[in-house]
Amino acid sequence: MFADDPAFTSNVIEDSVPVPRYVGPYIHSDVQVVYWKARISGANASWSATRLFHVKSRPLPANDFVVPAGSGYSAITSRLREAMAACPNPPTVEKLCRLRFEPGTYVIGQHDAPVGDAVLDVHDVANFHVDGEGSTFIVSDPGISFVHVRGSDHVTVSALTVRFETTTGEPVGHTAGRVTGIDVSNKKILFEVLPGHLPLDSPLVANANDRTWGYLTDPEVPGRIKTKVPGTGASKSVPDFFIFSPGHEEKVGANAFWITLDGSQAHYVDFVNVGDVMVKTASYGPGSYQALAALKALNSNDITFLDLKIYTAPGRGFFGSRANDTKFLGVKLLLQTMPTRRYATSPGDAIIGSAYPIGHWVEGCVFEGVMDDIIAENSLPVYASAVDFIQRTLTFRGAKDRLDAGDQVTYYDPGRNVAAGPFRIEQACLANPCVVTVSGPLEQVDANNIWPKGTNTGRFFVEKEQGQYAYYRGNIFRNSRHLGVNLSLRDAAVESNAFEGLGECAVYASPSVGVWDNGWRLRGFLFKDNVVASCGLGIEAPYRPSIHLGVPVVKGVQATGSNVHSRIRVVGNSITDWEGAAIEVFNASGVEIRNNTISDEQKSAFASPAPHYPIYLKYDDGVVVRSNVVTDVRMMGDSGQVVKAVSVGGLDVLDNEWVTTVVHFADGYESESSAEPGASFTSVDTAVDVAGQFLEATSTAIGANRTYFPTRLGSSAPNLTVGWSATVTIPDTAWIGIGFQESDVDNGFFAGSNDNTGPWVVLAPTAATIQGGVWTTGSISRFADVWAPGQSHRVEFCYHPATRTADLWSDGRPLGLGLPIQHLDASGQLADPVMKHVQIQFFGTGVGNGHVDDFKVVTLPISVE
Incomplete structure (x- = not known):
């Protein structure tokens, strides 16, 4: 919603189109400020806090400060100081200052700028524009960084390309080499530097104590991680990073170096093959890599990065702390164009918004080859390392600019399950470390067991909202080592993005380990109309699902009713080829998972054939799973379920559909004897053709062959209507049976009365039969002369446990509706069948060319209480 007053009464616009689209209606008015707020969970949801952006009815008087093409660092900084002096913050006169670069190429050499500084150190300005006009x-x-914005408001950086590389094109943020030898006994790898990369003895890429790691790359796709040692199983899945001992490089030849694995990872040498390509992080100079980024914004508001291209980065692509209303529009972090250099871009995260960001907009951007998370919207951990009971102070590390006067912290020791506090902080943290006075019951704290002392379990956790209001739309996240979007904030929307080839999941929402339960809640989260493909390639738990929202909370409270997250919507997404689970939602209430298409097949690129769940819910309450289509999911034993639910209350599973068009032989397609004497049991021939033919029998003596398919219901669901449909070519003289059963018993239709199996539909050459249970139990309904051998018919069947009735159709024509079904248990008593699997079984001789195609299992719209 948009208006020109904070009460939203004048010139109001209501819609769901992104904010930039609404600048137009106000341009020709006298409005100077437009107010906006959002809600992302429907008409009954609460509105976000009111935000604003500035709209000028006439262009501001502009002061242009032109930088001549080809200028060096000194000339650029001199002109920048002139421009900043003309537009101080707060502004004395309402005007725009523009630092405009003449189109051309600008070279910043090594040591031109002080270490840790930036080419453009933009500080204490307002209404300021850095216009690259297409320059490189x-x-x-x-x-050094490229742009550092600090203490400023309303700053735009636009239309430029930055390449962190030497003048001959070698990237300076990382290097790459081919493994040409392995010394297993000494845990060494022979690293031969690839053309277009700097050697390990170059001062630019030498090991730094804080970043000494690397990883193996996919041999086919630039930027992706390698996941498996060829020809091996899950036990040989490749780790997603390798740590090396600093200062242990041994040069052999012009560009080859022996590098030694860190002692903690010495066994990782077993995962490396000769011929592998490894990307290795570079040095970041004397400073920490956390301080370096191509773009930085600290303690600023309304910062826009527009139409930028960055090829490699010194540490991160962007780092922000207390940078509110930050916008990335058309920013691209790209692999280099030369094929021999297309391995990585940013050694750190592409974008990190830290220290409680408010208002973060990312639209139309492209990120690839990122060596850590692509977007990490979180606050770094804040820990108290000492307590003084006499002075009543706490000593914090890592808390500069992250703790304010009035903030609260809570002490918690999970080892003893003891909590104390909250404690009020009386002064802001302005340095690292910082000592602050606190009020509260400090005597309840065990001073000998504060991390890192004692058993290292007691910590002080921050009770503070980490960040609010983020929007990601129309971006491409591809071929990178770790997470796509890592969120620790509330009120966020991830809409119409493409995620592909990520080592971990597309979206991971979790609290920082330094935040107390009441200080972080995922509230009002929308994941809509995204395309997720081949994400979760790596092996690092627990981040392998495609979408993971709301992790177990800090206190370890894991039970229905203790939910801290709320209003979660996952709607209209396409998710293909994933590890673990396509969608996970933990510790949340008010969850809607609707209209998603989920499909997955065994892909050689993935690290392991782990059990797969399309949807995994845990400790949730009030969940609707509706109108999702699950196709071709890897079936791993009894893990084949549409919804895996653990301690979930108020679950509605409606209108979901499971479709398969291929046979997954890994689940077993066997031939064994039946209980019927005199039957012949030769092997069945199966085929899958280009038309998607599902299951075909051509043998003249089919016997008791059958295949199993989990129905993916997650439980027996006694009041859940279940149906199946299939295109069936009728056999010659034998029959095809399709039936439900509790477990994958050897021969479902001929199982003993102690096995819970049924109801069954038996498709014979001219007739159809419905049986309530196995061949020895239950009711029988028979329909004669409904088809002939060799004909193909669309057969549909559904069973209603609530009324114990069934319906059967052929080609849309009802053969029987509301047929009573009697299912007997082992003691002969009337009971409900337990439908966890479905079995297709060919039996008898003369099946001929009978086959089953386009088979579907469907849940119908009956709520599960």
Whole structure:
């Protein structure tokens, strides 16, 4: 919703189109400020806090400060100081200052700028524009950033390309080499530097104590991680990073180096093959890599990065702390164009919004080859490392600019399950470390067991909202080592993005480990109309699902009713080829998972054939799973379920559909004897052709062959209507049976009366039969002369446990509706069948060319209480 007053009474616009689309209606008015707020969970949801952006009815008087093409670092910084002096913050006169670069190429050499500094250090300004006009900047020093915005408001950086590389094109943020030898006994790898990359003894890429790791890359797809040792199973899945001992490089030849694995990872040498390509992080100079980024914004508001291209980065693509209303529009973090250099871009995260960001907009951007998370919207952990009971102070590390006067922290020791507090902080943290006075019951704290002392379990956790209001739309996240979007904030929407080839999941929403339960809640989260493909390639738990929302809370409270997250919507997404689970939602209430298409097959690129769940719910309450289509999911034993639910209350599973068009032989397609004497049991021939033929029998003596398919209901669901449909070519003289059963018993239709199996539909050459249970139990309904051998018919069947009745159709024509079904248990008593599997069984001789095609299992719209 948009208006020109904070009460939303004047010139109101209501719609769901992104905010930038609404600048137009106000341009020709006298409005100076437009107010907006959002809700992302429907008409009954609460509105976000009111935000604003500035709209000028006339362009501001502009002061242009032109930088001549080809200028060096000194000339650029001199002109920048002039421009900043003209537009201080707060502004004395309402005007725009523009630092405009003449189109051309600008080269920043090594040591031109002080280590840890930036090419453009934009500070304490308002209404300021850095306009690159399409220029290219080559920055050869990995120890500096490109743009650093601090203490400023309403700043735009636009229309430029930055390449962190030498003047001959070698990237300075990382290097790459081919493994040409392995010394297993000494845990060494012979690293031969690839063309177009700097050697390990170059000062630009030498090991730094804080970043000494690398990873193996996919041999076919630039930017992706390698996941499996060829010809091996899950036990040889490749780790997603390798740590090396700093200062242990041994040069052999012009560009080859022996590098030694860190002692903690010495066994990782077994996962490396000769011929592998490894990307290795570079040095970041004397400073920490956390301080370096191509783009930075600290303690600023309304910062826009528009139409930028960045090829490699010194540390991160962007780092922000207390940077509110930050917008990335058309920003691209790209692999280099030369094929021999297309391995990585940013050694750290592409974008990290830290220290409680409010208002973060990312639209139309492209990120690839990122060596850590692509977007990490979180606050770094804040820990108290000492307590003084006499002075009543706490000493924090890592808390500079992250703790304010009035904030609260809570002490918790999970080892003893003891909590104390909350404690009020009386002064802001302005340095690292910082000592602050606190009020509260400090005597309840065990001073000998505060991390890192004692058993290392007691910590002080921050009770503070980490961040609010983020929107990601129309972006491409592809071929990177770790997570796509890592969120620790509330009120966020991820809409119409493409995620592909990520080592971990597309979206992972979790609280920082330094935040107390009441200080972080995922509230009002929308994941809509995204395409997720081949994500979760790696092996690092627990991040392998495609979408993971709301992890177990800090206190370890894991039970229905203790939910801290709310209003979660996962709607209209396409998710293909994933590990573990396609969608996971934990510890949440008010969850809607609707209209998603989920499909997955065994792909050689994935690390392991682990059990797969399309939807995994845990400790949730009030969940609707409706109108989702699940196709071709890898079936791993009894894990084949549409919904795996653990301690979930108020679950509605409606209108979901399972479709398969291929036979998954890994689940077993066997031939064994039946209980019927005199039957012949030769092997069945099966085929899947280009038309999607599902299951075909051509043998003249089919016997008791059958195949199983889990129905993916998640439980027996006694009041859940279940149906199946299939295109069946009728056999010659034998029959095809399709039936439900509790377990994958050897021969479902001929199982003993102690096995819970049924109801069954038997499709014979001219007749159809419905049996309530196995061949020895239950009711029988028979329909004669309904078809002939060799004909193909669309057969549909559904069973209603609530009324114990069944319906059967052929080609849309009802053969029987509301037929009473009697299912008997082992003691002969009337009971409900337990439908966890469905079995297709060919039996008898003369099946001929009978086959089953386009088979579907469907749940119908009956709520599960």
